[in-house]
Amino acid sequence: MRLILRIWRQKNTKGRGGFVEYPVDDLSPNMSFLEMLDVLNERLVQKGEEPIAFDHDCREGICGMCSLVINGVAHGSEKATTACQLHLRHFKDGEYVTIEPWRAKPFPVIRDLVVDRSAFDRILQAGGFVSVNTGSAAEANTVLVPKRDAEKAMDAAACIGCGACVAACKNASAMLFVAAKVSHLAWLPQGQVEAKARVKKMVAQMDREGFGNCTNQYECQAVCPKEISVAFIAKMNRDYLRSGEEEGS
Amino acid sequence: AAKNYPNDGDSVQRLFYDTIKGGDFRSREANVYRLAQISNHIIDQCVAQGVPFGREYGGTLSNRSFGGAQVSRTFYARGQTGQQLLLGAYQALLRQITAGQVTMRPRTEMLELVVVNGHAKGIVVRDLVTGKVSSHAGDAVVLATGGYANVFYLSTNAAGCNVTATYRAYKKGAYFANPCFTQIHPTCIPVTGDHQSKLTLMSESLRNHGRVWVPKKKGDARTPRDIPENERDYYLERKYPSYGNLAPRDIASRSAKEVCDRGLGVGESGRGVYLDFSEAIGRLGDQKIRELYGNLFDMYDRITGENPYAVPMRIYPAAHYTMGGLWVDYDLMSNLPGLYVIGEANFSDHGSNRLGASALMQGLADGYFILPATIGDYLAKNAGEKIKADHPEFKKAEDEVLSRVQRLLAVKGKRTPASFHRELGALLWEFCGMTRNAAGLKKALARIPELRDEFWKNVNVLGENESFNQALEKAGRVADFLEFAELLCQDALDREESCGGHFREEHQTADGEALRNDEKFSYVAAWGYQGIGKKPALNLEPLKFENIALAQRSYK
Numbered sequence: 001m002r003l004i005l006r007i008w009r010q011k012n013t014k015g016r017g018g019f020v021e022y023p024v025d026d027l028s029p030n031m032s033f034l035e036m037l038d039v040l041n042e043r044l045v046q047k048g049e050e051p052i053a054f055d056h057d058c059r060e061g062i063c064g065m066c067s068l069v070i071n072g073v074a075h076g077s078e079k080a081t082t083a084c085q086l087h088l089r090h091f092k093d094g095e096y097v098t099i100e101p102w103r104a105k106p107f108p109v110i111r112d113l114v115v116d117r118s119a120f121d122r123i124l125q126a127g128g129f130v131s132v133n134t135g136s137a138a139e140a141n142t143v144l145v146p147k148r149d150a151e152k153a154m155d156a157a158a159c160i161g162c163g164a165c166v167a168a169c170k171n172a173s174a175m176l177f178v179a180a181k182v183s184h185l186a187w188l189p190q191g192q193v194e195a196k197a198r199v200k201k202m203v204a205q206m207d208r209e210g211f212g213n214c215t216n217q218y219e220c221q222a223v224c225p226k227e228i229s230v231a232f233i234a235k236m237n238r239d240y241l242r243s244g245e246e247e248g249s
Numbered sequence: 250a251a252k253n254y255p256n257d258g259d260s261v262q263r264l265f266y267d268t269i270k271g272g273d274f275r276s277r278e279a280n281v282y283r284l285a286q287i288s289n290h291i292i293d294q295c296v297a298q299g300v301p302f303g304r305e306y307g308g309t310l311s312n313r314s315f316g317g318a319q320v321s322r323t324f325y326a327r328g329q330t331g332q333q334l335l336l337g338a339y340q341a342l343l344r345q346i347t348a349g350q351v352t353m354r355p356r357t358e359m360l361e362l363v364v365v366n367g368h369a370k371g372i373v374v375r376d377l378v379t380g381k382v383s384s385h386a387g388d389a390v391v392l393a394t395g396g397y398a399n400v401f402y403l404s405t406n407a408a409g410c411n412v413t414a415t416y417r418a419y420k421k422g423a424y425f426a427n428p429c430f431t432q433i434h435p436t437c438i439p440v441t442g443d444h445q446s447k448l449t450l451m452s453e454s455l456r457n458h459g460r461v462w463v464p465k466k467k468g469d470a471r472t473p474r475d476i477p478e479n480e481r482d483y484y485l486e487r488k489y490p491s492y493g494n495l496a497p498r499d500i501a502s503r504s505a506k507e508v509c510d511r512g513l514g515v516g517e518s519g520r521g522v523y524l525d526f527s528e529a530i531g532r533l534g535d536q537k538i539r540e541l542y543g544n545l546f547d548m549y550d551r552i553t554g555e556n557p558y559a560v561p562m563r564i565y566p567a568a569h570y571t572m573g574g575l576w577v578d579y580d581l582m583s584n585l586p587g588l589y590v591i592g593e594a595n596f597s598d599h600g601s602n603r604l605g606a607s608a609l610m611q612g613l614a615d616g617y618f619i620l621p622a623t624i625g626d627y628l629a630k631n632a633g634e635k636i637k638a639d640h641p642e643f644k645k646a647e648d649e650v651l652s653r654v655q656r657l658l659a660v661k662g663k664r665t666p667a668s669f670h671r672e673l674g675a676l677l678w679e680f681c682g683m684t685r686n687a688a689g690l691k692k693a694l695a696r697i698p699e700l701r702d703e704f705w706k707n708v709n710v711l712g713e714n715e716s717f718n719q720a721l722e723k724a725g726r727v728a729d730f731l732e733f734a735e736l737l738c739q740d741a742l743d744r745e746e747s748c749g750g751h752f753r754e755e756h757q758t759a760d761g762e763a764l765r766n767d768e769k770f771s772y773v774a775a776w777g778y779q780g781i782g783k784k785p786a787l788n789l790e791p792l793k794f795e796n797i798a799l800a801q802r803s804y805k
Contacts, residue, residue, distance in 0.1 A: 011716075012716065012717070028441075028444065030442060031441075032446070034446065035444045035446050038446055038667070041665075042668070045709060045711060045720070046663075046665075048711070050720075051711070051720055053717055057407040057409050059407070060447070060450075063407060080547065085548070085551045087552065087554070089554055111716070111717040121343070121353070121355070124340065124343050125346050126347070128340055129298070129341060129344045130298055130299045130340070132297045132341075134294055134341065134617045134618075134621070135618065137290070137293040140252070140292045140293045140295075140296045140310055141254070141310060145304050145308050146308055147305065147306050147308070150302070150304040153299075154326055154327055157301045157333060157336065160332075184299070184301065187301075188301065190297055190298070190299045
C-alpha cells in the first residue's frame with residue numbers, strides 16, 4: 001500500500017521547523033507505524049538525506065517513549081493504542097497522514113518529532129513516591145489492601161508517562177498524568193501518610209513547569225493509551241482541596 | 250519469591266533448588282541460595298514502595314505459577330509486573346534525586362570505562378542531544394546496563410538495549426562470563442515480514458491457562474476450531490507430564506522449534522504454534538480470563554488483528570534474556586577492582602537458563618540488598634587518593650571516544666547501521682540460536698569478521714556529532730555488537746555440552762534433551778579480552794555443588 005506522509009522536521013530546539021511531504025510506497029498493512037518510519041528512514045539515507053528523528057524504545061506500548069500526533073490525534077485514532085502499537089491496516093491505501101511531535105510549551109522540541117519531557121520527571125520528583133528506606137520494610141502481608149483498592153491503584157499506576165494527555169489538551173494541562181500518580185499512591189495504605197503533602201507539591205511543580213489548567217474537556221482521557229480515567233482528576237481535585245484543611249488554611 | 254502464602258509447599262530451599270535446577274547446574278550455589286533468601290525481602294520492599302500487586306478478597310497478596318516451578322510463587326501486577334517494579338524503583342530513585350543524593354542525567358550514553366592504576370575510576374559519556382563528550386570520576390563504578398539479547402537484532406528487548414557499556418568494560422579488562430547462555434522465550438508473537446523491528450513478548454503467565462499445540466498432520470490448513478482434539482498434538486503436555494505447559498523456557502522453545510522444523514508449524518510463515526485458551530475460557534468463563542490477561546489479549550489483537558478470546562494465539566520463540574554477562578564475585582564486583590555489575594548485566598545466579606519472573610527478582614536483590622552491603626568494603630579499603638576527571642586517563646578515554654565517533658561519521662559508505670544489524674542478527678539466530686553445532690558456529694566465526702570489516706568500510710552515518718543523531722548512536726552500538734558476536738560464538742563453540750539455553754546438537758540424550766558434561770564443563774567460562782579478532786583468554790571458575798545433588802534436569 002501507499003501513504004503520503006506529512007512529517008514535522010525541525011533541526012533543533014531553536015529551529016523554526018516545518019512540514020515535509022514524503023510519499024511512501026510498498027508498505028505492508030501488517031507493518032507497525034514505526035516500522036513504516038524505519039522503512040522511510042532507510043530510503044532517505046540511501047538518498048543522502050538525514051533520517052527523521054523520533055523517540056521509541058519498547059515498541060510494545062509500555063515504555064512511554066513514542067510520542068507522535070497522527071492526523072491530529074495523539075498516538076493516532078485507535079483507542080488505547082500507542083503509536084508504536086498502531087498498524088498500517090488501520091489506514092487506507094493512498095491516505096495522507098500528518099505526523100507531528102507533542103505540542104506543549106513545557107515539552108520543547110529537541111529535533112523533528114522528539115520532545116523533552118523531563119518536566120514529567122521533575123513533577124514526580126516533587127512527591128510521586130513513598131518515603132521509605134530500602135532494607136527495613138514490614139512483612140508484605142502486614143497491611144491488608146482491599147482488592148477493590150488494589151485494582152483502582154493498578155488502574156492509575158498503569159500510566160506510562162508518555163504525555164499524550166498534555167498533547168491532546170488545548171490548555172496543555174498535565175492533570176491526568178499528575179492525577180494518575182497521585183491516585184495510584186492515594187488508593188494504597190502505603191501512600192496515605194504523605195498523601196496531602198504529595199498532592200500539594202506535585203500540583204505546585206506542575207504549575208511551575210508551565211502546564212495549563214484543566215477545563216474539563218476530557219480530551220486527555222480520549223487519547224490516553226492506558227485508558228486512565230478523568231475520575232482520577234476529580235479525586236485529585238478533592239484531595240487537593242482537603243490538603244489545605246490540615247494547616248487550617 | 251518463596252513466601253509460601255498459598256501453602257503449596259514453597260520455601261527458600263525449594264526456590265533455591267528450582268533455580269539451580271532451572272539453570273541446569275551452571276550457576277554459583279552460594280549466589281543462588283542468597284537470592285532465594287532475599288526474594289522475600291524484595292516483596293516486602295516493593296509493597297512498602299506502593300507497587301500495586303494483585304490482592305485476594307481478604308486483602309493479602311495474590312500468587313500465580315510460572316514456568317519451571319510447580320508452586321505458585323509469583324507475585325504480579327496484572328500483565329505488567331516488571332513495569333510496576335520498575336516504577337517502584339524509579340520512584341525510590343526520584344526521592345534520592347530530590348534529597349540531593351543522586352544527579353540524574355537523561356539522554357546520556359556511557360561510551361568508555363576509565364581505569365586508573367588498575368581500578369575502575371569513572372566513565373566517559375556522550376550527551377545524546379548536544380554530542381558533547383565528558384568525563385565523570387567516582388570512587389567506584391556500578392554498571393546496571395542490562396543484557397545483550399539485541400545482538401540477535403530481533404528480540405523482545407527495547408530498541409535502545411545494547412552491549413556497549415559491558416563490552417567496553419570487557420575491553421578494559423573485566424571478564425565476560427558465559428556469553429553463550431542466551432535465553433529464548435517461548436511465547437512471543439511470530440515475525441510477519443522483513444520490516445519486523447522487534448518481537449513482542451506474550452507474558453509467561455499465559456502458560457498458566459493456555460495450552461500449547463500444533464496439528465498432528467503436516468500441512469493441515471484447517472482453522473484451529475475445525476481441528477478436533479484427537480488431531481491435535483499438545484506436545485508439551487505429552488513430553489513433560491508433570492510440568493506440561495509450564496515447562497521451563499529453554500525446553501518449551503526448543504520443542505516449538507522442533508515441531509516447526511518438522512513442518513507442523515502454523516501461521517503464514519509456518520513458524521508458529523498455537524497457545525489456546527478455549528479450554529480455560531470454557532472452564533473459568535470469559536470474565537475471569539479477561540481479569541487475568543485482559544491487557545495481554547488486547548495487545549495481541551492490536552498487533553495481529555486476531556481476537557484471542559475467539560481464536561488461539563499464535564506464538565513462536567524469540568531472543569529475550571541473557572544469563573551471560575560480566576563476571577562478578579560474591580560481592581558483585583568484577584575482577585576489575587572498583588567495577589560492580591548488577592542485574593542482567595552480570596552473569597550470576599541464573600546459570601544457563603533463567604526461570605520466569607526472576608530477572609527483576611535478581612536485579613532488585615542485587616541493587617536493593619546486596620550491593621549496598623558489599624560496596625562499602627571496597628570503598629573503605631580504597632579511601633585514599635581521590636581521582637578527579639582531569640586525570641590523563643580520562644582525557645585519553647575522551648579522545649578515544651571522539652575519534653571513534655568521527656571515524657563512524659567519516660566512512661560515508663552505502664549501508665545503514667540497521668542493515669548491518671539485521672544481517673548480524675539473522676546470522677546469529679541461524680548459527681548461535683536455539684540449537685548450535687560446531688560447523689555452524691565456525692561458519693559464523695568466519696563470517697562475523699568479514700561483516701565487521703565491511704561495516705568499517707561501508708557504513709553510512711549522515712549528519713554530525715554535535716546534534717541529536719540517532720543514526721550515530723545506533724552505529725556505535727552495532728559496531729560493538731559486531732565485535733561482541735565473536736565472543737558469543739567462541740564461547741558457544743568452546744562449551745562442548747548442552748545445558749539450559751545452550752544446546753549443542755552433538756550433545757543430546759536419546760530423547761533430544763540437553764546432555765551436560767559435568768566432568769569437563771562444570772565451570773564458569775570467564776573470558777579475558779586479548780584484542781579484536783584474537784581468541785580471548787579463558788579463565789575457569791569451577792562450580793562445586795555442596796548442598797544439591799547434580800542430576801539430569803528432567804521435567805517429565
